[in-house]
Amino acid sequence: MESTIVKSVDYNAYFGDNHVVKNVNIEIPRNNVIAVMGPSGCGKTTFLRGINRMHELIPGATSKGKIQLNNDDVFDMHPIFVRLKIGMVFQRPNPFPNLSIYDNVIAGYKLNGIKLPKAEKDKIVEHSLTRVALWNEVKDSLTKKGSFLSGGQQQRLCIARAVAMEPEVLLFDEPTSALDPISTSTVEELFHELKKNYTLIIVTHNMQQAARVSDKTAFFYMGELVEYDNTKQMFTNPTDIRTQNYITGRFS
């Protein structure tokens, strides 16, 4: 039995009176890639943002229930601590435009005021950029601004920035929806590498992507977690009729 790293118990999320995520119970095993899929507006992104307490930053947003990281409720921890343990990559690449590529990678340390010796920083930057397969492309232009890179490179830079903090879990909110097919496949290959060290939770619109990259898949519909199973099982033999309809393309 694999150990569980993230677990939600009766998790509910709201925007004002709008009940967006309904009673989600899910257990996410360590060092796996979990795909979260579902039609637009089904609450998958909201659920993801609940895990590292980004949801509550939106005015009027509230939540109920528990989300546990290693059996500790994240709502008992300081959000800053939660976000250091659970990194996040967004839909659109968002490197800090005022920082160089180098500084973008160590932004989590630099902007948090954590002082590190130069050698240590160099190591983190090279290590993180290598992990996201970007080192060879940018090692000669580390002092250039992050916005100078292409979209796909920027997204990998953002992954490197999250990886540099050595979190336990990485959340991806439709990480490839703003990228071209080639960049998408580079990022997808990364997931296989990254899961050796981290647990990845990926929200995706793209069913093929879920099938390609994930070990387990969760299907959200109208705010509910309809089905959660091994990806292979889910795509070949779904138990719920709604999952079946979604996978066979009856609605999307």
Next chain:
Amino acid sequence: MSVHIKYRIGKSRVFQVIIALLAFACVVPLMFILFYILKAGITKINWHFLTNLPKPVGETGGGIANALLGTVLLVLTASVIAIPVGILCGIYLSENRKSRLAYWSRLCIDILQGVPSIVIGIVAYFWLVKPLGVFSALSGSVALAIMMLPTIVSSTEETLKLLPDTLREAAFALGMPFHRVILKVIIPCGFSGILSGVMLSVARVSGETAPLLFTAFGNPYLSTNILKPMQSLPLLIFNYATSPYNDWHDLAWGASCILLIWVLLLNIFTKLVTRKWKVQL
């Protein structure tokens, strides 16, 4: 049919000519002012003019050193008061767009923008000059600072509002606390817009006369004590231009010219600096 189309084409031509003429009309006043003041004032300006005190009536020569230094000190003091308050208020307004406090403070800032400068002078008079019993540069600076606030607040707010939310999210997702998100990400990214607001407000209050009339009051001697009356360029222009002496008129022309050049340079400098510091999003 074709006559009708020709008529419409003709009408459209006339319209185009009219808007071009009116656009040109906007350029005329500035060009006229520039030409007139430079012509009358530029010959008065020399090293002696910049470094000497005004001479009493009857003696030729004399300069505007006291007014020059006074204006710099007044505007500097006003900036020290207005810039932190203005920028922090702007940050609050852009981060808490819908709060009640933001609503009221935005409303007050908008109204403040339209308050006549002489009224702000009166307020400073009652706040500082009356209780302290003496005209002072400080009270003048407070009046100028109040006049600077609306420009700084709204330019900060507008600049920061334009920054994408994804930037804040990126920072928060790295576990950064709110104050660091603001200081290390939001302000650096919006720096050029904030700076341009500050510079424009400085340019604007450099030429304010009314709020200084009964606060800084004016002073024929060189003074660096901000708790005492102080001369400034607009005050000097006001007093000397309305005097009956030709020598003093010359000083006023020269001072106008200096003031104009200073405001012009500030505006050009703002344009250059904001372009250079602009963060490519």
